[in-house]
Amino acid sequence: MAEYDTIRTAQVGARGLAIDEGLRAYMNKVYGLMSVGMLITAAASWAISGLAITTDPSLAAAQLGGDRYLTDFGYAIYASPLRWVIMFLPLVLVFAFGAAINRLSEAAAQLFFYVFATSMGLSLSWIFAVFTGVSIIQTFLVTAIAFAGLSLWGYLTKKDLSGWGTFLLMGVIGLIVASIVNIFLGSGTVQLAISAIGVLIFAGLTAYDTQNIKNTYIAHAQQGDTEWLGKAAIMGALNLYLDFINMFTFLLQFLGNRE
Template sequence: MADYNTIRTGTAAGARVGEVDAGLRAHMNKVYGTMSVGTFITFLAAWAISGLATTADPSAGVAQISSDTYLTQLGSALYTSPLKWLIMFAPLLFVFGFSAGINRMSAATAQTVFYVFAAVMGLSISSIFLVFTGYSIIQVFLVTSIAFAGLSLWGYTTKKDISGWGSFLIMGVIGLIVASIINIFLGSPAIAFAISILGVLIFAGLTAYDTQQIKNEYIEHARYGDSEWLGKSAIMGALRLYLDFINMFMFLLQLLGNRE
C-alpha cells in the first residue's frame, strides 16, 4: 500500500502535494464518470433489447411468456435458443480479453472498448425486464446505488489498510462463478438464495477494496507523470467498480426483486 503520509511529508513530494491531491481528485472523477456512463449504457441497452424481444401482439409473437406478452423472433433467439449460452458468458470472456489486451491499446481505444463491453453486458442482463417488474428494478437500482456510494466512500476515506481482503474476495468470486454454473443445471432455489446473499457480501467488500486500490495505485504512479498509463488505469478502475456495481445489483435483484 502506498504510504500517502510519506508522500505528504517528504521534501520533494511535499512540494507537489497540491498537485497530487488535485490529480487524485481528477483521476477518481474520471473513474466514476466512466463507470457511470458505462452503467447508463448497460441499462439503456438492456431496456431497448428487452423491448425488441417482446411484443403484446399475438400475431407478431412466436412464444407466449405471460398473459399479454409474447417473445418476438429476436427474443426467441436470445432467450430460448442455444445462443443464450453465448450471451450469458460473453461478458466474462470480454473481461478476460479486455484485461489481457489493454496494454496494447491507447487510453481512448480502451475507453471505447469499455463502452462496447457495457453494451454487451446490457444484452446479457436484458432478460431482467422480462422476469422482474419495472418498479422493483428501479427500486433495487436505487438501493444498490446508495450502498455502492457508501461502501466506495468508506474505501476511499478509511485509514485502514484493507489490501489483505483481496485474496479472500477473489477466491469468493471464483466460488460464486463455479456455484452459479453448477446451479444452472441443478436449479436449486436454496442454493440460488445462498449464492445471492454471498454475492452481495462479496461485491460489497470488493467495492471498498477496489476503491482503495484505485486510490493507492494512482498515488504510487502519479510521481512518474505517465499520462497514458494513468488514463488506462482510470478505465480499468472504472471497469472494476462497474463490475462490483452490476454484480451487487444483480444479486440484490434476486433477493429483493418482485417477479412478473
C-alpha cells in the first residue's frame, strides 16, 4: 500500500510539473502573439500616418496647424465620412472574431488576429496628427510598465479575480456607449472623465484576463484537452492586446502633448 501511494504521489507530481512547464510555454505563446500584434499595429499606424500627414504645402488637402498638412489620403481617412468606417472597423472585427473563433482553424484565427491588428493600426494612426511623437513614445513606455506589473500580479496573485468579470464588462459597455455619445457632444470634460475611468477599467481587465488565461490553461490541461488551447492562446493574446491598446489610448489623453 505504501509503495502504491509513493508511485501515485510521483505520478501526480510529474503531472503537476508537466502542467507547470506547459503553462509557461502557453503564457509565452500568448505574450508572443500579443507582441506581434502590437508590432503590426505600430508599423501600420506609423506607415499610414506617413502617407496621411505631410509638411509639403504642395501636397496639402487641408492644414493641421503650423507646417503640418493632411494629404488627400489623410483628408479621406480623417475628415471625410470614411473616417466613421475606419473608426468602427476594429470594433466590428473583434465581435466577428469572437463569433467565428469556434469555426476557424488555429492558423485562420491567427491570421484574423493579425488582420484585426492592422485595422487597429489604421484606426489609431490619427494620434500622429494630434500628439507629438515624443509624447506617444513616452505614453507607450508608461503603459508597457503598468501593463507588465498588472499582468504579473494577475498571474501570481492567489486572490480569485473571477468576480471582477461582470463588473468590468459592464464598465466596458458603458465606456463604449459614453464614447459614442461624446463623439456628437464633443465635450472635453466628458472625454477626460471617460479616459480616467477607462484607465482604471482596463488596468483591472489586464489582471483579470491574465488570471483567466492561466486558469483556462490549467483546467484544459488537467482534462487532457490540448487541441482547443491553440485557439485559446490567440483569444488570450487578443484580450491582453485590447487591454494594452485601450489603456494606452486613454493614458494618452492625460500624458500626450498635442501638436
